[in-house]
Amino acid sequence: MKNKFKDFSRLLSSIREEASSVPTSILILTTLAAVSGSYVFGSAVGYSSPAQSGITDDLNLGVAEYSLFGSILTIGAMVGAIVSGSLADYAGRRAAMGFSELFCILGWLAIAVSKVAWWLYVGRLLLGCGMGILSYVVPIYIAEITPKDLRGGFTAVHQLMICFGVSLTYLIGAFLNWRLLAIIGTIPCLAQLLSLSFIPESPRWLAKVGRLERSESTLQHLRGKNVDISEEATEIREFTEASQQQTEANIFGLFQLQYLKSLTVGVGLIILQQFGGVNAIAFYASSIFVSAGFSRSIGTIAMVVVQIPMTALGVILMDKSGRRPLLLISASGTCLGCFLVSLSFYLQDLHKEFSPILALVGVLVYTGSFSLGMGGIPWVIMSEIFPINVKGSAGSFVTFVHWLCSWIVSYAFNFLMSWNSAGTFFIFSTICGLTILFVAKLVPETKGRTLEEVQASLNPYQQVSNKEMNLAYDPVTELHA
Incomplete structure (x- = not known):
């Protein structure tokens, strides 16, 4: 009789778990409203490329002035990142998304009406501030509202929508004036702003x-x-x-023994993601394609054709294969892609016919592999590993590190290329190789575990209940972690 009762209890538990893992219409609509901000993020990143010739001709900007316009976005994002955690903690996740969209709308409008370079810079800086907030709060919000068995895939939609934003902005920008393109950029901002009053706040x-x-x-x-x-x-x-x-930790309070592993994993993944060469490939792919003998448009289309399906595949596999396997495959692919580009530059004078094809293949292998895992999963894991009392300050710090590293790589890339093109991509390949070791040794598997279970296992010095510690303990996961 007892065995039958236990079997019946297990069956009920299984039914409840399956029911909670079926996405409801409100969960899907809420996620779509949140990732409207991710699309804004992508469109802001993608804007500078198609707008370059129009802005420089209309406002008579030199290369240095337009470079400042492009790079000031990351400066604004660092400012937004610093305040993002505190804003999301004190005002709420929805309010933080609302503030970010106000910054973005003002930024797009300032760019659209610009008559002089200074207005462009102000608009781009405001856009960056909005992006810095969005890059933190969107994945955090989605992770906090979704069931554990759907969390990875839903949170990874953030990266998919960034890809859509970049790709569609490239496409639309090929046909429209830069001012009109900036005005169109306000549409997804308004869409999210209007939808925020209809979606629930994070229960956590x-x-x-x-x-x-x-x-x-x-x-x-x-x-x-x-x-x-x-x-x-x-x-x-x-x-x-x-x-x-526990006390509500500020950024300096993060550097305590109890948060050491979470901080190492979160910051380490972001640093390796950025120093693995993503912005070098994204910002300067057109020049690589030209040196490879392909047109900019064909090269860009090839990247989009690879990028969006691979990002979508990563979303689908996130909660099936787990975070760690996807990260390991993705980092291996980026390592190979950078090595192929490095080899193409090395062979440029020896095999002029073979070298361009190798460069194209390398860029596409890198783009596809990065989109599969390294693009989105660090943000998924960042949204999962920090306890609620440090989530704001930790998220701000990780997001700030992301944008700081992004600026360093973007700024240094041209200097590195003038030093040694093959050597530059070999360095990127080496860093991607180190990412494989980092993931294998330190990154835990968070698939199928509640946020509370993940955080309790990574922060063992916190005062949590015995029940939570028992739930959090998984010998297999801990062995790998």
Whole structure:
């Protein structure tokens, strides 16, 4: 009789788990509203390339002035990153997205009406501030509203929409005036701004600020009225209460033993992602294609054809194969891609016919591999590993590091290329190789685990309940981690 009762209990538990893992229409619509901000992110990144000739001709800008226009975006993003965590913690996730879109709308309008370079710079700086906030709050919000078995794929849609934003801006910019392109950039900003009043706040943030009843009703709304949320709601409440016994850490408070592993994983992945050469490939791919004997347009189309399907594949596989396998495959592919580009430059004088094809293949291998995992998964993991009492300051710090590294690579790339083209891409290839070792040794698998389980296992010195520590402990995962 006892065995039958246990079997029946397991069956009920399995049914509840499966029901909670089926995305509801409100969860899908809420995610789409959130990733409208990701599209804005992508369109801001992609704008400078198609707009370059129009802006430089109309406003008589030199190369140095336009370079400042392009690079000031990352400066603004660093400013936005610094305030993103505090803003999202004190005002809420929805309010942070709303503030970011106001910055972006003002930025696009300033660019659209610019008569002198200074207005361009102000507009681009405001866009960067909005991007810096969005790059933190969108993946955090999606991770906090989705069930554990769907979290990876849903959070990775952030990267997919960035790809769409970049690609469609390239495409539209090929046919439209730069001012009109900037005005069109306000449309997704307005779409997200209007949708924010119709989507729920993060239940985990509501629990953090003491609004427990609303947290549970929001969770029920997101999971569906017939889904039993009692276990998830209890876990959120208990972990939030345990976390709040810890002091609310500022950025300097992050550098404590209890947060060391989370910080190492989060910052390490972002640094390796950026120093692996992503911005060098993205910003200067056209010059690589030209040196390879291909037209800019054909090369760009080839990148889009590879990038979007591979990003979509990563979204699909995220919660099936797990984060670690995708990261290992992705880092291996980027390592190979950079090595092929390095080899093409090395062989440029020896095999002029073979070298261009090698460069094209290398760029496409890199782009496809990066899109599969290294593009989106570091942000997914960043949204999962930090406890609620440090999530704001930790997220701000990681996002700031991302944009700082992005600026360093973008600024230094031309100097490195003038020093040694083959050597530059060999350095990128080596860093991608180090990424493989980093993932294999330090990055935990977070697939199928609640945020509370992940955070308890990575931050063992926190005062959490025995129940949570037992849930968090997985011998196989800990062995790899």
